[in-house]
Amino acid sequence: MIQPVGQRFAPDFLTELFRHPLDPGYADAAARRASHGPRPPWRRRGAFALRVLALLVIGFLLAVAYRVAVRAEPESTRAHTGLVEQVKAAQAGSDALRDQDDQLRRQVTLAQQQALGGTAEQLRQILIQQAAVGLAPVTGPGVVVRLTDAAAPIDPNTGKTSGAEVNRVLDVDLQAVVNALWATGAEAIAINGQRLTALSTIRTAGATVLVDFHPVLSPYEVSAIGSAELAGRFGQTTAAAELRDLVSRYGLGFSTRTEDHLALPAASGPTLQYAHPPVTPTSGAPR
């Protein structure tokens, strides 16, 4: 191919690039050597040293770039793991506090026994009332209502589980179940081992259901202690009917079974709030 000197890059630069990827300088240098003869030995040695130096630099560059890339890539992952660790540490701390709470409550019970005497009527009253409000662990026969999220939908094209949103059990479903159980005579209820009291909350945060601000996950097991007819009566409530409807429409899981022996833990102590009169009387008569 004949090319005028000085017009190394043809107008169609990309086509030229595809056809002759090698730097044209190599061909020039080879032509110069052919016409003028090889360079003097001292220049060849100098050029060789430069080549070795350049290759050293290239290798160094590759290693450094690799290190930087490895260090920079999981930036988001690292932030995520950091947050996960923080959450786990906070959960461990809260669990430890809860254990301490349980221990202190046992000490209170012991102190009450010592103060009132082992068989006192008041002590029995206290225990019954504590069990009723959820501050003491209880055992007895009852029912377990089991709710599960729907299975992840299958993508019809790939045959694999698709990333589409699954149908979840919502806080309102759990609320309906709990309210129906209370209404049909349950004496104590726990969701996934979280005892409910009169002040408990069941709410949603994102895709997670929180019971008393503690996350609970599917499968949700609502354990309720009550009389033998509890299961039958619960099955006739509108809440149960609605759940059966959800099962047929959205594929949620819903089942009820009776248990002869259920053990429910105590709820963590309630934070009692008291109204206080203002220290300085407000001026003017109350409206």
Add this chain to the structure above:
Amino acid sequence: MIAVLALIAGVVAGILVEPTVPVALQPYLPIAVVAALDAVFGGLRAKLDGVFDDKQFVISFVSNVLVAAFIVFLGDKLGVGGQLSTGVVVVLGVRIFGNVAAIRRHLFKA
């Protein structure tokens, strides 16, 4: 042979020294790597073609890296971000591909 040893020595040095790259220089690293790879594959191909030239190799490496860095810098200052460096990657990538194909034909006759 010595060239390969020099390359390996550079990699080992980079691993052992563990240099900290200033944050200001980090955007230039990937494009510098592509430029360096272009020089290396170009040199290797020239060697196999029998037209290798030390001076040409060193100059092409240095100028590739400098021009690539300059284009990244310019794109940054003009506010077009990575789009200018996309051009660099395309051109150098095409050259690397072409040269590797030529090397492959030299080595495997296919």
